[in-house]
Amino acid sequence: MKKNPSHITPPRLAEKLLLWFLKDELAEEVLGDLEEKFSSTIITKSVSRAKRNYWYQVLKYIRPFALKHNRSINSNQTAMFKHNILISFRSFKRFKTTFGINLLGLATGLASALLIYLWVNDELNVDNFNEKDSQRHVQIIYSYPTSGTIQTELNGAPNPLFEALAEEMPEVEYAVPVVIDPYYKGVLSAGDNSARAQFQFIGNGYFNIFPGDFIHGNKHKILSDKGEVAISEKLALSLFQSTEKAMGQLVELKNEGYGGSYLVSGVFKSSPNSSTASDALFSYELFRNPEMMKWYNGGTQAHLVLKEGVDLDQFNAKIKDFLKTVWKNSNFILYAQPYSEGYLYGNYEQGIPVAGRIIYVRLFSIIALFVLAIACINYMNFSTAKASRRIKEIGVKKAIGVGRKSLIIQYFSESLFMAFLSLIIAIGIAFLLLPQFNEITGKQLTFNLGSDAILSILGITAFTGLISGIYPALLLSGFNPVVALKGKLKSEIKGVWLRKGLVVFQFAISVILIVSVIVIYKQVEFIQTTNLGYNKDHIITFAKEGKLQKDAQAFFTEVKNIPGVVNASQMNGELPGRIGFSQGFKWEGMSEEDKNLRFHIISGGYDLIDLLGIRLKEGRDFSRDFPTDKDAYILNETALKMTKLENPIGQKFGNFNPNARTKEIIGVVENFHFQSLQEEIRPLFFRLSDQAEKFVVKIQAGTERETISRIEELYEGLNEGYPFEYKFLDDDYQALYASEERISVLSKYFAGIAIAISCLGLLALTAFSTQRRFKEIAIRKVLGSSGTDIVRLLSQDFIRLVFLAILIALPVSYYLMKNWLNDFAFRIGLDPMYFVIAGVLMMVVAWLTIMTQTAKSAKVNVTESLRSE
């Protein structure tokens, strides 16, 4: 087709553009000429050259003689534009307070919207990569039924899954295995330098779907050998002082299972918008061994690249029960989720992503819209209220023949002018507040003014200007000139109702925001103070590595001698959050279904339960006095309930492995929250282990600093080559709720802004309406009204509106907050007090605002205000 020039047509878009501006009577000859030029260019030059030339020719036709007349610059319009700006300026000058309040409101609203825009934009870009195959990249997540619900996991899929899917499913182009888990960490050293590193195992094709910014080494060639490693820039600098020196050097990894020497074949920069960061990358081949590739061993994430045009829904229907066909013991359901969505849609129901952080993205987008809407409403209200002052201007204009269209243009240009003026201030505000905003959100946002951002910002501003202008423009331009010149404002009656409606809307939103702030704050506080069932304070954890991994007896003896140490033990996993689990346990009287019951397992040292302050309900803790305790279990209450054991102490419990002996249950502990409060408490048991991955040490309050430095001394003395890095258990807990904490702080600020803007509006509106009623007030005073009467008279209209707003807002906020709280398995109840507080608070703030104005007018000097006229 491309060989025959007669089939190639000139670019349609260029043609359309030409016809749009070109005089109709010229169309035929010009199109003809240009087409002739086009076909002659094709013959001598390339098609793309010809197309470019066509565009060039079209653009060169933008000349006065060829343009349609109504597109030519009309000097009258420029004059009108100047006139409009002038009139706007005069009106700004005449109503200085209103102008100031308007500007302040719009600027604050826009600044909030700008900051939220930056944040939302950043959130939407997390894990959204632009690599070669990123658009077709899905991750397999799997779900299984457990204790009555369906649990979904991202990590720990059976290892052979990725290969099986790539082989069996024609839709899959290739599969990339990735192993990423906090478990895979170790100390890397080169010469005298060593640093702790979190590492990943990655398969071939990883960099087709994940970003890799390599300073040294070719990202598509590195890790071709099991003995190679790629390290992060940060790690390279701390081991070798320079990224160049690191290349081709050997590094030593200290780790159970993967320890050894590796050749550095690449140095990469960590990607800022990736949710999974690590310090070192190893080949998946290092992870792979025959035992690991058995179905019952898990840990490998299956990342697939689907072929072009594969329908995801159909593919998901097909793979749902795939695992059961290749591994008969499994009850896993599979689901392929586009990788870029994983970050925002990380909550699953019935094994399917439903929501997640996207809720916060939506929440803040809505807040931004609301805050802007409130600011726009202020503008609308002022402009229409002011209308009575400008009514003559409109009347005169109409009388001399100004059309409605140009009046509409005038009011729109006024509001747009206002919006862009506010934008300048808003950018200043946002710029100043950005560091604080970053601190709250935990991000590194910058004013990276790409063309997209500029367009969006201008778009938001223009939108704000148009929305604010739409009502005044339509209302004011519609006045009947005769009525307008007489100064009577019949049509204002309609305006009053709308204005009142808008005020109600503003305050309803403010009330909803207040309720939200209270509820979010209370829930966050609840999370932080709720009795977790264990005591997380003054406890530090640090890695149990090297020599100490095998034998920590000496360390335990000595650490307990340090004065500030209350107790010391060891454990696997992280509290709260990452606690291992297993299934396939048996006990007396179990049913067939119980085989699939999953138990979370904390294996740890003696004294762990005591150290964590977990209370025993029945039986006893592990004790050194009973050698048989090495094979004993301590269950939590949920586990007891699920197993339906009547007298648990002394009962046999164990796994299905025929070689394993069944062991005894020696105790039951009260339930404690070993996972996030968004989760129900699941069945769990404790088991003894002297090979756990980290130490847990409880320190006497107030002695942290000197005690920790003495522990450090001891640790480094006994365990050369391993740096001592500790964490407070409390910090882990805080980190788990970081996003709720941030939401709480942010919503507080934005609610404050919304309320402030609403009140500004109310302030100006009362000021305005009381000013108009000066004469009435004076006459009332003459006739004997007291100051309080007048204040009441002037306030009651607005107070009624605010009251109505509160009535509307409370049920809405109840519904919204109920929904939000549903995400938490453990949550506060919706106390009616929250609503009462919100309502009263709004009322008081509004009343005070109104009062500042009405009280002033109640003191009006009667003779002064009646004298004129």
Next chain:
Amino acid sequence: MFYNLVTYIMKETKLGDFEETILLLVGILDKEAYAFKIAEEFEAQTDRAVSIGAVHSTLNRLGDKGFLTSEMGASTAERGGRRKRIYTITASGQRALQESRDFKISLWDQFPSLAGGNLNFNI
């Protein structure tokens, strides 16, 4: 209004260099004198690129000055079946060209080294 009148008068009297060339090309091309062909011919004769729009605009101006008339001509396949506007020089156009040439020759005649006949150019 006043400005338009002034520019109109000024247009009437002047023939720019580019306008003159275009006018001559219209004469050369005769029955084939339409915007695209004139632009092609201009490029071929002068080795300078020109857009069809520029040529068209000049033709239009020359028409306003009364040096050219035009009418729609035949259509061809490579124009997508569209007709072309063929330009012809008017009597006043001829006169303007003539005057321009005479004026230049009289200038050349006053040019000392050339007036002696060292250079022979056939006009």
